[in-house]
Amino acid sequence: MEVRSVFKNGEPIPAKYTCDGDNVSPPLQWDKVEKAKTYAVIVEDPDAPGGTFYHWVIYNLKVNSLPEGVKRESELGIQGLNDFGEVGYGGPCPPRTHGAHRYYFNVYALDVELPAKHNMTAEKLKEMMSDHIIDKGSIMGTYKRK
Numbered sequence: 001m002e003v004r005s006v007f008k009n010g011e012p013i014p015a016k017y018t019c020d021g022d023n024v025s026p027p028l029q030w031d032k033v034e035k036a037k038t039y040a041v042i043v044e045d046p047d048a049p050g051g052t053f054y055h056w057v058i059y060n061l062k063v064n065s066l067p068e069g070v071k072r073e074s075e076l077g078i079q080g081l082n083d084f085g086e087v088g089y090g091g092p093c094p095p096r097t098h099g100a101h102r103y104y105f106n107v108y109a110l111d112v113e114l115p116a117k118h119n120m121t122a123e124k125l126k127e128m129m130s131d132h133i134i135d136k137g138s139i140m141g142t143y144k145r146k
Contacts (some may be wrong), residue, residue, distance in 0.1 A: 001137030003030045003107050004067075013141035019093030020078060024069035025056065031066045032045075033109035033135045037138060038096060039064065039076075040108045042122050045092065047101040054122035055082050055103065056089045061131070062115055080120030087119070093141035100144035109135040 005026045007013050015021040028041065040059035046052050057080030058070070072079060072088035084090040094101040110132045117124070 001033055001107065001109060001135045002030045002138040003028060003105060003137040005029075005105065005139055005141070007139075007141045009139050009141075011141060012100075013092055013143045015143075017146075018091040018143055021091070022069075023089075023091040025066065025089035025091075026106070027066060027068040028105060028139075029065040030107045030137050035111060036109035036134060038062060038110050038113050040077075040110060040114075041066070041125065042106045042108070043089075044104050044106065044122065045094070045101050046104070047084060047094070047098070049095065050100060051099065053083045055084075055091065057120055057122045057125055059120070059125055060116070077118070078116050080117075080122065080125060083122075092141075094143060094145060096145045100142045101141055101142050104138050104140050105139045108133050114118065 007145035017026040039061040043056035058077045082090040112132045
C-alpha cells in the first residue's frame, strides 16, 4: 500500500506541520485495500531520546485519505492519545540538540472496525489490531529544528 503526502518519502516535512509552524496534520492519501473495513494511522519518531515517541493515533477511518489539519473532534475516525499527552496530532518537535529525526506515517488496513476506547495509546492500538492487519504502508519524513 503506497502512502502519499505533501512531502516525498525520505524528504523533510514542511515546517507548517511541526511545532515550529502551525502544528497541523499534513494531508495523507493511501491506496484503497480491497476487503479493508477500516484504516488506522500511527505516526512515530524512533529517534526520540527516550525511545519511540508517538505523534498521532487515529483509527476506524473509513476513507483512504485525510485532509490537512484534522481537528481533534473530527468525525473521520477516533483519535487517541499522543505522547505529548493530548488527543490528536502533535507535530514533529525534536530537541534542537538532536539533529534530524525520522517520522513514520504508518497506515494500517484492517479487516474489522475496532471498539472505541477513550484515550487509546499507540501501544494499545497496535495490540488491538495485531490480528486484523491485512496491509500496511508508510511514508517517512524528516525534520530538524533550526
